[in-house]
Amino acid sequence: MKxxxxxVTHYFKQEAEQSIHYLxxxxxxxxxxxxxxxxxxxxxxxxxxxxxxxxxxRKAESVDAAAVRIxxxxxxxxxxxxxxxxxxxxxxxxxxxxxxxxxxxxxxLSKWSERTISLGYYALVEYAEVTPRPDLLTDxxxxxxxxxxxxxxxxxxxxxxxxxxxxxxxxxxxxxSHLLPETFTMPELQRLYETILGRPLDAxxxxxxxxxSGILQRTxxxxxxxxxxxxxxxxxxxxxxxxxxxxxxxSFP
Amino acid sequence: MKxxxxxVTHYFKQEAEQSIHYLxxxxxxxxxxxxxxxxxxxxxxxxxxxxxxxxxxRKAESVDAAAVRIxxxxxxxxxxxxxxxxxxxxxxxxxxxxxxxxxxxxxxLSKWSERTISLGYYALVEYAEVTPRPDLLTDxxxxxxxxxxxxxxxxxxxxxxxxxxxxxxxxxxxxxSHLLPETFTMPELQRLYETILGRPLDAxxxxxxxxxSGILQRTxxxxxxxxxxxxxxxxxxxxxxxxxxxxxxxSFP
Numbered sequence: 150m151k152x153x154x155x156x157v158t159h160y161f162k163q164e165a166e167q168s169i170h171y172l173x174x175x176x177x178x179x180x181x182x183x184x185x186x187x188x189x190x191x192x193x194x195x196x197x198x199x200x201x202x203x204x205x206x207r208k209a210e211s212v213d214a215a216a217v218r219i220x221x222x223x224x225x226x227x228x229x230x231x232x233x234x235x236x237x238x239x240x241x242x243x244x245x246x247x248x249x250x251x252x253x254x255x256x257x258l259s260k261w262s263e264r265t266i267s268l269g270y271y272a273l274v275e276y277a278e279v280t281p282r283p284d285l286l287t288d289x290x291x292x293x294x295x296x297x298x299x300x301x302x303x304x305x306x307x308x309x310x311x312x313x314x315x316x317x318x319x320x321x322x323x324x325x326s327h328l329l330p331e332t333f334t335m336p337e338l339q340r341l342y343e344t345i346l347g348r349p350l351d352a353x354x355x356x357x358x359x360x361x362s363g364i365l366q367r368t369x370x371x372x373x374x375x376x377x378x379x380x381x382x383x384x385x386x387x388x389x390x391x392x393x394x395x396x397x398x399x400s401f402p
Numbered sequence: 403m404k405x406x407x408x409x410v411t412h413y414f415k416q417e418a419e420q421s422i423h424y425l426x427x428x429x430x431x432x433x434x435x436x437x438x439x440x441x442x443x444x445x446x447x448x449x450x451x452x453x454x455x456x457x458x459x460r461k462a463e464s465v466d467a468a469a470v471r472i473x474x475x476x477x478x479x480x481x482x483x484x485x486x487x488x489x490x491x492x493x494x495x496x497x498x499x500x501x502x503x504x505x506x507x508x509x510x511l512s513k514w515s516e517r518t519i520s521l522g523y524y525a526l527v528e529y530a531e532v533t534p535r536p537d538l539l540t541d542x543x544x545x546x547x548x549x550x551x552x553x554x555x556x557x558x559x560x561x562x563x564x565x566x567x568x569x570x571x572x573x574x575x576x577x578x579s580h581l582l583p584e585t586f587t588m589p590e591l592q593r594l595y596e597t598i599l600g601r602p603l604d605a606x607x608x609x610x611x612x613x614x615s616g617i618l619q620r621t622x623x624x625x626x627x628x629x630x631x632x633x634x635x636x637x638x639x640x641x642x643x644x645x646x647x648x649x650x651x652x653s654f655p
Contacts, residue, residue: 169425170424171423206491208517211493212489214493215491236465238459238464238521239464318572400653
């Protein structure tokens, strides 16, 4: 634990020297698994307290590059497309003393960046393809279902709620392909849309709209193992899907 | 001019003391007039150089409140609903020496906040109802059509382009009522949507969708002065429109 305190002190001292004060980045990484949206959280070392992966911006680093670096350093995730969604800029975002007590660290360590304005980024990733690993400040990096979130550190419950709201509004412009495996059935795609939007969609209308958009290629394979039906597997058409996302032309209002 | 230099020096010295370094806010104020989207620009004193109204965040001020204050101080506009839309965070956003030369000020004045990350806000306002006035750094505050924008200071042409792109994407969630007078005709409303979206809409389909949404109340008055037609005037239904905006349920994909 003494070693841990030493490395944490070193970490924050380094950040205070190299980073822009008053400013931080928090990353909301969404995955989709077994019909549920999940979010990637870190558990602070020696505690049962969870937070989003976050960090600070180097003095001469672009903000978008900082978000990618922070996510990589704190979770091991690489080559993730992160997107800005909101600035959390209230003068008082959370109780600082209380928060640092919960993670068992002296609040002084955070004073160099007292009052942080946080820039929120989110990412959509395929659950099965990423292997998160914790960093020096944390001892676990796990997926949590949105329905079962614990009481997170800082204002991170709010940040996740705002991220989800933005994802819903921006859904026509989001490449949801990142949330699915290479091939999937039409009901699986519908379930993804329903989960993000938080409401059921009419299956026939969904099928018609998706077909009309041309974003999918049907493969010759079918999903085995269901007793009465074996639905076809589809994949996104790489020649069509990016354009449809750019135009935002597939939506379910 | 000596007085001006004195007050500018004082302004930047004060900002350096009171504000968060490395961070600024820029405001894109959209108005709609004669079938065109306009944007509010400031001309820097003694020059022919234009920029967006912008400024800095006080150390203990919420970012949203800072945006409102900055817009008021720099343009005289009050009670404007401003909305975050993007973080401009490239390590080098524009050529600083060149920019300060264009506005005839020593670049040293800006050095306290070298490399500013700008938080972009936009607002929709009714053109006829605002009376912009310049501040101490500027000698004009005027509306410019998007088609005729000059080569702006900083990276403000880009900021306006990104604001417009965000407005288009977020249109179902934006209260476009702010862009119109109290009453208006259906073709005028259609023209507003077409101008923002940058493409024509089918008049019959537009009318049907708007009617079905229930957002409008028809008044008993008609627009006079057109030789063959005198279309009815409408107003937004305050009991319906806010809900439709909140849900984003009226869209023209």
